[in-house]
Amino acid sequence: MQNTRQTQQSDDELIFEKYMLDHSEVTNTVKPPVWMLYGVITLIAGCSIALVPFFKSDKSIPWVPTTNEKSKVIFEHINKLYMKNAIQKKELRFVDLGSGDGRMVLQAARLEGYPFKFIESVGLEYNPTLYFFSTIRSRIFNRQLKNTQFVRADFWKYNIQRFDVAMIFGIPVDMVKFGQKFEQEMKKDSLVLTNKFPIPGWTPLITYNEISIYQLGKHRDEYLSKSF
Numbered sequence: 001m002q003n004t005r006q007t008q009q010s011d012d013e014l015i016f017e018k019y020m021l022d023h024s025e026v027t028n029t030v031k032p033p034v035w036m037l038y039g040v041i042t043l044i045a046g047c048s049i050a051l052v053p054f055f056k057s058d059k060s061i062p063w064v065p066t067t068n069e070k071s072k073v074i075f076e077h078i079n080k081l082y083m084k085n086a087i088q089k090k091e092l093r094f095v096d097l098g099s100g101d102g103r104m105v106l107q108a109a110r111l112e113g114y115p116f117k118f119i120e121s122v123g124l125e126y127n128p129t130l131y132f133f134s135t136i137r138s139r140i141f142n143r144q145l146k147n148t149q150f151v152r153a154d155f156w157k158y159n160i161q162r163f164d165v166a167m168i169f170g171i172p173v174d175m176v177k178f179g180q181k182f183e184q185e186m187k188k189d190s191l192v193l194t195n196k197f198p199i200p201g202w203t204p205l206i207t208y209n210e211i212s213i214y215q216l217g218k219h220r221d222e223y224l225s226k227s228f
Contacts, residue, residue: 065100066169066195070211071107074193077206077213078165079114086205086215087191091119092164097155097178099123102134104167109148121148122163124155161185169195176200188217 081087094108102123109121125131131152138148151158156177160166166186168178179199182192192214198204202219204212 064169066104066167068103070195070209071104073209073211074167074213075107075111075114077208077211078191079116081191081205081213081215082114082116086189087116087164088189089164090116092116093120093122093162094118094165094167095122095124095160095163096167097124097160098169099125099134099150100130102137102150105134105148105150106138106142106145108165109145110142118165119147120163121145123148123150124153124158125150126152126154128152156181159185161187163190165191165193167193167195170197172197182216186216190216192216192219 078087094105096104096108099105100123102125105121105123108118111118123134125134131150135150138145138150142148160181163186166182170178175194175197176199178194179202182190182199186192192199192202194212194214196210198207198212199214199219202212202214204214205218206213
């Protein structure tokens, strides 16, 4: 009888040991290996480093995208100016100084439903990451837009004489300098669009939702702006 009990006890111990061994194998299988954890950490760090350039555009100016709502407001107000004969040309050329991810350039290029159109839409971007991103975005997802171009350039050195409409989302310290560039290089009656920060000493034709629209020749303080 005693031998039978000892045999049964041994069998129970073997069963218990086998269970613990199997359970340990399952636990070890579920636990992620160390190399995988290091891989995830490296991937996160790499993505963070790659995204850093997106926060800087055109040297000292941080990149902040213009919202879709503001873009819509801009083109609607340009249309108002056109309907009031402030703009005479039906075919316009658009340039965005510091075009970032290219959204404003592409929206101008695909603009429809207005009596005018942009036959040329150009984005000037110094930041290599943003330039590459906007170029790929244009060539892959907007191949049908033949009037679009992105140029990696320092916009301070790029002559914008041929453009009828210029867009800038600058910072306060540079806005006077931008104003000087527009006056020196753009033709009379050309439009200048600013987002958030206006040009000191200039009088806008339209101000709405942090957007200011100026027209060269009617942009100084002595000009009594009309209500549009």
